[in-house]
Amino acid sequence: MTHKHGFEAVDRSLKDVMRVVDPRSRADVVHASLCSSYLWSSCKVLTLTKNMRLQAGSEDTNVYEIRKFSEWIQKFGDGLVGDPNDGDTEVDIEFTDDLLIQHVTNPIASLVDITYPDLQNRLWDPNYL
Structure with missing residues (x-):
């Protein structure tokens, strides 16, 4: 702190x-x-190498998908996704369709629903969030 x-x-x-x-x-x-x-x-530079947030509370059925997405996030953070960038230009990053929120009228509400399923019923449960 x-x-x-x-x-x-x-x-x-x-x-x-x-x-x-x-x-x-x-x-x-x-x-x-x-x-x-x-x-x-x-200064001492510390780097994060394991995305613990993606692994918390995961089911065995989607471990492969979580690991694949975690590796993609790591590559993205390391600048290995997309074209080389010298800092003076914008970089276009291509996202696969499974990462996109499509065909919804309210993308923010959809993102909240995907991230926190059943939020309305479990909002006051301190263990849920």
């Missing part, structure tokens, strides 16, 4: 970096990042 003042200081600093008369180039922004700071040598 980090004190809120730390995050607010970072927020103000990033706003200062981006609020200049002439827009900064990508190189300027990278140079102003934490990686270029004298503090970087004191």
